[in-house]
Amino acid sequence: MIIEQCKIIRNDEVAGGIWEMEFSAPEIVSYYTGPGQFLEILLENKWSFTVRRPMSIANVEEKRITIIYKIFGRGTKILSESKIGGILDLLGPLGNVFSGWKEKYVPILVGGGVGLAPILNLFKECQKYKIHSNLILGARTGREHFIDHDPSNGIFLTTDDGTLGTSGTVIPTLENVFSVVDNPMVYACGPLPMLKAVQDFVIQNKIPAQLSVESYMGCGTGLCQGCVIKKRNIKAKAHSYHERYSLVCMDGPVYSADEVCFD
Amino acid sequence: MTDFRIQIGNIEFKNPIFTASGTFGYGNDVPDFVDVSKLGGIVTKSITLHPREGNPPPRIVETPSGMINSIGLANVGVDHYMREMVPSYSTIGTKIIMNIAGSTLDEYIEIIRKVESISSDIAGYEINISCPNVKKGGMEFGVDRSLTAELTRTLRTLTDRLLIVKLSPNVTDIAAIAVAAEESGANAVSAINTVVGMSINPMSWKSNIYTVFGGLSGPATKPIGLAAVQKIFHSVKIPIIGIGGITNSLDVIEYFLAGASAVQLGTVNYQDPSAGEKMIDELETYCKDVSIDSISSLVGKVKN
Ligand SMILES: Cc1cc2nc3c(=O)[nH]c(=O)nc-3n(C[C@H](O)[C@H](O)[C@H](O)COP(=O)(O)OP(=O)(O)OC[C@H]3O[C@@H](n4cnc5c(N)ncnc54)[C@H](O)[C@@H]3O)c2cc1C
Ligand SMILES: Cc1cc2nc3c(=O)[nH]c(=O)nc-3n(C[C@H](O)[C@H](O)[C@H](O)COP(=O)(O)O)c2cc1C
Numbered sequence: 001m002i003i004e005q006c007k008i009i010r011n012d013e014v015a016g017g018i019w020e021m022e023f024s025a026p027e028i029v030s031y032y033t034g035p036g037q038f039l040e041i042l043l044e045n046k047w048s049f050t051v052r053r054p055m056s057i058a059n060v061e062e063k064r065i066t067i068i069y070k071i072f073g074r075g076t077k078i079l080s081e082s083k084i085g086g087i088l089d090l091l092g093p094l095g096n097v098f099s100g101w102k103e104k105y106v107p108i109l110v111g112g113g114v115g116l117a118p119i120l121n122l123f124k125e126c127q128k129y130k131i132h133s134n135l136i137l138g139a140r141t142g143r144e145h146f147i148d149h150d151p152s153n154g155i156f157l158t159t160d161d162g163t164l165g166t167s168g169t170v171i172p173t174l175e176n177v178f179s180v181v182d183n184p185m186v187y188a189c190g191p192l193p194m195l196k197a198v199q200d201f202v203i204q205n206k207i208p209a210q211l212s213v214e215s216y217m218g219c220g221t222g223l224c225q226g227c228v229i230k231k232r233n234i235k236a237k238a239h240s241y242h243e244r245y246s247l248v249c250m251d252g253p254v255y256s257a258d259e260v261c262f263d
Numbered sequence: 264m265t266d267f268r269i270q271i272g273n274i275e276f277k278n279p280i281f282t283a284s285g286t287f288g289y290g291n292d293v294p295d296f297v298d299v300s301k302l303g304g305i306v307t308k309s310i311t312l313h314p315r316e317g318n319p320p321p322r323i324v325e326t327p328s329g330m331i332n333s334i335g336l337a338n339v340g341v342d343h344y345m346r347e348m349v350p351s352y353s354t355i356g357t358k359i360i361m362n363i364a365g366s367t368l369d370e371y372i373e374i375i376r377k378v379e380s381i382s383s384d385i386a387g388y389e390i391n392i393s394c395p396n397v398k399k400g401g402m403e404f405g406v407d408r409s410l411t412a413e414l415t416r417t418l419r420t421l422t423d424r425l426l427i428v429k430l431s432p433n434v435t436d437i438a439a440i441a442v443a444a445e446e447s448g449a450n451a452v453s454a455i456n457t458v459v460g461m462s463i464n465p466m467s468w469k470s471n472i473y474t475v476f477g478g479l480s481g482p483a484t485k486p487i488g489l490a491a492v493q494k495i496f497h498s499v500k501i502p503i504i505g506i507g508g509i510t511n512s513l514d515v516i517e518y519f520l521a522g523a524s525a526v527q528l529g530t531v532n533y534q535d536p537s538a539g540e541k542m543i544d545e546l547e548t549y550c551k552d553v554s555i556d557s558i559s560s561l562v563g564k565v566k567n
Contacts, residue, residue, distance in 0.1 A: 001294050042534055042535075047328045048327075049325070050328070050330045050481055050530065050533075051325045051533065215320060216320070216321050218323045218330065218533050219532070221293070221533075222288065222292065223288050224286065224332070224334070224533055225308075225317060225334050226322045228317070228319075228322065228337075230320075238313075239313035239315070239340065240316055241314035241315060241316060241339050241340065241343075242316070245316055245317065245337075
């Protein structure tokens with residue numbers, strides 16, 4: 001991990017409220033280990049934005065990194081107004097990676113909303129390694145999607161309002177895909193209700209799965225101990241450390257689905 | 264060349280820039296790109312007698328020019344700390360100050376006894392007195408003169424190492440608590456710990472922090488820290504370590520002028536854990552530009 005001042009190459013709205021930004025980050029790329037890892041962005045006027053904004057790496061191409069972000073609040077709004085040629089202060093790469101997808105499993109990738117980035121990254125990585133995967137992307141409405149519904153090539157889109165792809169959440173599509181795939185491993189990232197639903201589904205059906213989770217982050221380096229998530233099925237002890245809670249920035253953001261608890 | 268060395272008790276530090284407790288881990292677990300040997304000192308996370316998980320999330324939230332935290336003293340506990348962390352200090356290249364926290368007087372005593380029973384490269388202790396004392400009905404040690412005095416006096420008998428008492432700003436008279444610490448044998452006081460604060464989500468009507476209240480830190484608190492240091496400076500003779508909202512070398516100068524002999528950096532480490540190194544370089548430039556021979560000559564020189 002390193003802090004690097006990175007030049008912005010591209011910053012476009014690719015779908016309704018969803019932006020893609022590419023920048024040059026040779027040093028960060030030299031430490032990059034794979035899909036799942038993220039960056040922490042320090043915004044200009046830094047004491048108006050005390051904490052860095054975490055963003056997953058959506059693609060790495062030579063010495064360039066792409067992120068995909070959704071305008072959520074003040075910081076992501078400012079990010080969308082960044083000009084090409086401008087400089088961003090980035091800390092990264094941080095966190096762990098999705099694993100197992102190069103092995104015997106057939107990956108089923110599930111993403112939605114702000115969780116698109118690491119899932120698309122893994123999808124492209126699978127293509128690079130000629131591994132056949134299935135991609136299921138959910139959104140509230142059609143204009144939030146920016147790739148094509150293409151079931152014959154294993155790309156399934158869903159929308160809550162039925163304006164594109166299959167109507168409804170990602171779960172019915174996940175069930176359908178699961179029923180025809182041998183030896184699946186599910187990889188998911190997205191809004192909390194989606195992650196919870198995927199977790200319920202994979203646990204009920206005993207499917208191995210990895211979830212990339214979010215939590216409010218302070219530093220990304222383990223120093224502040226802020227970004228914890230509750231662990232699942234813990235045996236309560238009188239005194240313990242990091243047994244009940246896990247630090248998302250250091251031990252995550254990717255967890256096995258049976259490790260974490262979203263309540 | 265400006266002389267940046269400073270003296271607290273019988274210990275000399277190579278410069279007055281330390282990192283603050285809870286913002287720099289245990290000193291040996293910071294990112295690789297940080298050169299900790301450039302720092303004057305490192306104050307560890309608060310260490311307790313037993314390991315602690317800390318509070319449920321959400322533990323932190325950004326606020327204007329700062330943040331609120333309620334980590335709940337998550338830490339590995341003193342035994343693990345001594346076994347796994349302390350040995351690395353022999354080669355760390357800077358002075359380590361162990362911050363300790365307890366919920367009874369006995370817990371503080373037991374921690375210091377354990378550490379004193381082995382030989383180690385710990386330069387001293389910073390006593391976090393912003394902890395609720397369970398035996399005194401949850402009243403914080405740090406809001407009460409006599410509790411502060413009793414704690415400091417007792418710990419003084421257990422160690423010859425540096426004893427620094429870290430003061431809370433959430434009191435009516437911080438200087439009076441500082442005097443109690445000085446009279447009871449503290450080598451220095453550090454001020455300030457975080458300021459009680461709150462942040463609410465207007466959509467969900469919930470507090471943004473699980474424990475409702477948390478501790479405010481960052482530049483928003485710098486004026487509070489400066490005023491505290493100045494008040495304490497007029498009341499005690501022991502060195503004061505200034506803390507609160509420091510983000511650049513000019514902030515350090517302000518703290519010195521208010522009466523600090525050293526400073527600690529907290530929240531700024533979250534934006535950049537190498538902020539301390541950079542600040543030392545900036546400080547050298549400042550001192551050269553205004554022809555200061557010794558950083559210590561600035562202490563308390565604010566003009567009124
Ligand atoms: C590991 C990780 C990877 C992420 N990857 C992506 C991604 O690829 N694309 C994407 O669009 N979003 C991603 N996010 C979420 C993104 O960080 C937040 O949407 C962003 O920080 C919001 O900033 P803001 O200033 O616009 O929002 P604010 O106005 O500050 O707040 C709006 C909401 O955003 C969330 N938020 C704010 N600050 C943080 C923070 N420091 N950490 C986490 N959440 C925060 C909170 O829910 C908050 O209520 C990721 C989060 C994590 C933890
Ligand atoms: C996330 C966080 C955790 C902290 N943990 C501790 C702690 O364990 N013990 C302690 O004495 N102070 C702790 N502090 C307080 C800092 O050491 C420091 O006093 C305070 O943050 C003010 O300095 P700053 O404005 O530079 O951050 C913590 C502060 C933060 C932000």
